Amino acid sequence: MAERPYRADLLSDTLTRPSEAMRTAMARAEVGDDVFGEDPTLRALEERVADLLGHEAGLFTPSGSMANQLGVRLHVRPGEELVGDSLAHVVRAELGAAAVLSGISSRTWVSERGRFRAEDAASLMITGVGPYQVCTALVIVENTHNFGGGTVQSLDEIQRARAITRERGVAMHLDGARLFNAHVASGVPLEDYGREFDTVSVCLSKGLGAPVGSVLVGSTEAMAESRIWRKRFGGGMRQAGILAAAGLFALDHNVERLTDDHARARRAAEAMAEVVPAAVDVGSVETNIVIVEVAAAGWSSVAFVAAALDAGVRTYAVGPGAVRLVWHLDVDDAGTDAAIEVLTRLLRAAPTAA
Ligand SMILES: Cc1ncc(COP(=O)(O)O)c(C=O)c1O
Numbered sequence: 001m002a003e004r005p006y007r008a009d010l011l012s013d014t015l016t017r018p019s020e021a022m023r024t025a026m027a028r029a030e031v032g033d034d035v036f037g038e039d040p041t042l043r044a045l046e047e048r049v050a051d052l053l054g055h056e057a058g059l060f061t062p063s064g065s066m067a068n069q070l071g072v073r074l075h076v077r078p079g080e081e082l083v084g085d086s087l088a089h090v091v092r093a094e095l096g097a098a099a100v101l102s103g104i105s106s107r108t109w110v111s112e113r114g115r116f117r118a119e120d121a122a123s124l125m126i127t128g129v130g131p132y133q134v135c136t137a138l139v140i141v142e143n144t145h146n147f148g149g150g151t152v153q154s155l156d157e158i159q160r161a162r163a164i165t166r167e168r169g170v171a172m173h174l175d176g177a178r179l180f181n182a183h184v185a186s187g188v189p190l191e192d193y194g195r196e197f198d199t200v201s202v203c204l205s206k207g208l209g210a211p212v213g214s215v216l217v218g219s220t221e222a223m224a225e226s227r228i229w230r231k232r233f234g235g236g237m238r239q240a241g242i243l244a245a246a247g248l249f250a251l252d253h254n255v256e257r258l259t260d261d262h263a264r265a266r267r268a269a270e271a272m273a274e275v276v277p278a279a280v281d282v283g284s285v286e287t288n289i290v291i292v293e294v295a296a297a298g299w300s301s302v303a304f305v306a307a308a309l310d311a312g313v314r315t316y317a318v319g320p321g322a323v324r325l326v327w328h329l330d331v332d333d334a335g336t337d338a339a340i341e342v343l344t345r346l347l348r349a350a351p352t353a354a
Contacts, residue, residue: 004330007312007338013178013261013288013328016209022249029245033238034060035231041241045248049202049215052251053176053194057223059216059230060244064177065094066235067201067214069101070226074199074218075171076137078103082173083124084140085111087147090175091140101233105134113284113291114148116141118160127168139165142175143182143193147318150265150289152182155192162196172196177203177214181287184258198222207258207288208250209329212243254329261288261327264336268325271340276347288327292343295321298350307351311342 009015018026032038046058061067068090076082082098084091086108090098098104109120125136141158145151165172174197176182183190194200199218204210216226230236237243266282269290273280278296292315294304301317308315308323318324325339 006314007342008331008335009314010325010327010331010339011314011316013206013326016205016207016329018209018211018246021253022209022246025245025249026242029241031239031241034240035236035238039239039241039244041248042244045244046215048248048251050217052190053200053202053217054191055194055200055217056220057218059223059226060237060240060247061201061214061216061230062212062235062237064089064175064201064203064205064214065097066230066233067203067216068094068173068175069097069233070216070229071173071199071201071218072098072104072138072140073102073229074222074226075173076102076104079105079134080137081105081107081134082138082140083107083109083121083136084142085109085114085116085120085145085148087111087114087145088140088142088175089146089177090142092147107136111148114142114145114151116143116145116153116157116161118157118164121161122164125165125168125170127170136170138171138173140173140175141197142177144178144185144287144289146177146289147324149284149291149324150178150181150287151284152186152286155186155188155196158193158196171198173198174200176200177206178287180255181207181258181262184256185262185287204247204250207261207328208247208254210243210246210250213247215247257329258288261329261331262286264331264333265290265325265327268327268336268340268343271344272347275344279347290325290327291318292323292325292347293321294323294347297347299346303351304346307346308342311346313339313342315343
């Protein structure tokens, strides 16, 4: 496999490349035409993920965005709304898909680091107002929270929200792109998270290291309907068992090891906090994502990202003064050491004002 051009690539956990063993599993996958429901490997993956999350059925999609948008589409009719936090991937990073593809509007609450609180959802929801206002049909929860910095959501808050939404006839969808990170960090069984939601999407192509794929889970009836919408959205696939085999391999080999990513992220956070305590809140580093407030060390995020890249460490600006670092399968201890060396050096030496 070609060497990466970076000493540490912390841009995203979507960058992982399939290992030789994963590629072998893909090459050997038994396949069929999935549009006709004939791919045994895909069926096995859908059933396995549904089982893990305590749901009846699953549906493989090419991306997390499609899985989320199918979930949204199921619960919200055109002209109704979904509610979520202002940093949620569904509202912030899916390019307005709910509005464009499904005629759905969105309203948001502001949260601290994406942390979900039942009362935020409850106070924003509008139900039972007849033809006068937009009716809330869905609450979105993201776990872990990406732009919040890998925040693990409290099961207690989710359960409280579930009780309220059930009473008010509002559905709940979990964007679990990184639910496996939340599970290994919190010890909460996947099924305990899963059963609180009408639908859950999980990504295989982030920390789990598969090249492509997500799975949406829900009731048998809901997944049958989503299968039709997936085809309508252009996501009907043929011999996709080749991709599903990578997902099955990832579930067998790459779940428990997510704790290594979490430990490396924390080690780097501690090293940076030692240099500029205001730049990193170590206590908030719960999983594989670290947000560095580079402004606290006199940097703009753009200048910091450029300087780190010059020194071989790729990072991502998430605001004018904040940079995101993401640990994953392809960043080992040596890569983490290199990142610490570069990032602490930069934090110590703010650029001189022009
Ligand atoms: C929280 C979250 N949800 C959904 C997605 C969408 O996944 P995809 O890039 O596969 O569409 C992402 C992607 O980074 C994400 O971070």
